[in-house]
Amino acid sequence: MENKFGGYYKKSREERIKILKDLEYIDEKMYNYLIEEKSLENYKADKMIENELGIFGIPFGIATNFLINGKEYIVPMATEEPSVIAAASNGAKIIAKNGGITSKVQENRQMIGQICLYDIDDFSKSLKILEENKEKLINLANKYHEGINNLGGGAKDIKFLKKGQFIIIYLYVDTLDAMGANILNTMLEGISFEIENLINAKKLMAIISNYSLNTIVKASCKLKVDSEYGNKMMLAYEFAKEDVYRAVTNNKGVLNGISALTLVTGNDTRAIEACIHSYASKDGKYMPLTKWEYKEGYLHGSIEIPIPIATVGGSIGLNETTKIALNILKNPNAKKLSEIAAALGLVQNFAALNALVTDGIQKGHLKLHAKTIMEFLKANEKESNIVIEKMIKENKIEIEYAKKILGEIRNEYKL
Structure with missing residues (x-):
């Protein structure tokens, strides 16, 4: 699988958009729309809801490295939570190297x-x-x-x-x-x-x-791993099976990806989330949506969920960003989009569990939180690098501590 998006996260926003145009994920009109930082127009928003006042912004990005049913994808996502897209991209990269994900929606989708x-x-x-x-x-x-x-x-x-x-x-x-x-x-x-x-x-x-029990999608993957790691991943699944407190958080992680995709494609996130959470309780106990099993040197991952998702109707045709998101996915039909959504949910869960059973989930979160603090403090790149490194080293990701360090380095280096 050729990596067309190597170092993508290191590039500027403008460079990222240009790459999408050069690779024909978006056309010239969509390119200009993104470059000019346009948003949903108020006259359209006023037709979509009652008592409209303005447009509430959510960051829109892409997760890379997906290999689903033998086809390469970049997956559009709208989310405010740091690390979700990075985790999806990293998880997808690992799974793609092991053959990718197989995803299939039931034939009689109703x-x-x-x-x-x-x-x-x-x-x-x-x-x-x-x-x-x-x-x-x-x-x-x-x-x-x-x-x-x-x-x-x-x-x-x-x-x-x-x-x-x-x-x-x-x-x-x-x-x-x-x-x-x-x-x-x-x-x-x-x-x-x-x-x-x-x-x-x-x-x-x-x-x-x-x-919507007649919209079931199943997705699966297989990775060659060592026994210690494989057993830890399997134990993480068993933990979620036994403890509802863990199961809810496990499934929230699955929906980090699915909800971000359904939102950016103009779908009803509440309907889809309600459906999926209800399905987790179909046997009388709230259970994890994903399953991980280690056997004969391979880690087998799977997910089975209903996804009543759409590609036409509702507000889908009104929002230009939604059109761009679907274009990035090569304009799939509803069945194909549901297969992509299930694959994304499985990848998101793999990425979270992989972090939890190895370095812990906080490592990536702390760095992103530190970056957010430096953005808030309007620090330049040189200042940010120095302060972020010190905050992480001291394990003290706090705005007051960042202000203190920033003041010290500005005095020392006259920045």
Whole structure:
């Protein structure tokens, strides 16, 4: 795997953007947009939310060195947390040298919508009538959104279950490259009128579910490692299995990558995070999303998660930065983007565990925190290098200590 991004982090922002243009990850228009430090225009933002006041900025960068299903990727990410992109790039580099990541989304990728019925006179009779009209209801749902049906998507199945005092109807829809909230909700509202005519019941609500179990993605990797390291990584997984306090932090690390990718591609981060965290509890106990196993000289890593991600619809087309991010990924469809997201989550977890079982997580964090302090103090490069080295040596990454050292070196060197 040729390293086209060697020393990328050492270059200036302008140089990094030019490399993306030279390698044809972005075009001239996108290059100019980034160089000119443009942002989402207020007139667009005002259409996206209520009571809009301005634009809140989040740093946008790329993680390098990814090899997914035999193809090289650089992965766009929007995050405010230091070390996330660096960790992803380093983790991806190690895994790429060992053959990269295999990632695969399930074939019948579908979103789920629900209709909740109450005040039901006869459950058995109502369920029987609904089952008898199953095909009719599926066809009717597709008439309420013929566009998605004509493209090969649309309603594919419908199920009816009694749960407590309710009958809950589950509509399964292939939304293609859209997340599908508007598609599902339109279909659900449409067929609910027919359902109320079929049986003696009242509709409580009709709404998409964000627990999207028909969007499962599996990603895996294999690394040749020594037994001491392999066993430590396996023990780190066992620790997360046994202790929910660790499992939550483990999964937060997975989402460091996935949430950063979903945000920059214009997706609903809350829906995806809720779905993934719920999946971690599917067996009645909150569990780690990743698995690491050491056997016969190899460390095997895997992740299995639902990712209801999209590449069209919503605010995706409104934000120029989102278009740039998708262009950097060569404009994948929703299935491909979900495979990239799962691979990123696995890499992010590997990078975190690798740091924890070797040097510890703080080493990289402290240096980045020290750099942030020097930026805040508006120190020049020479001053920053001296102060950062002293803070790390003394293990004292504090703004007041930095001010003290900065004052001393300015007096000494007349900087």
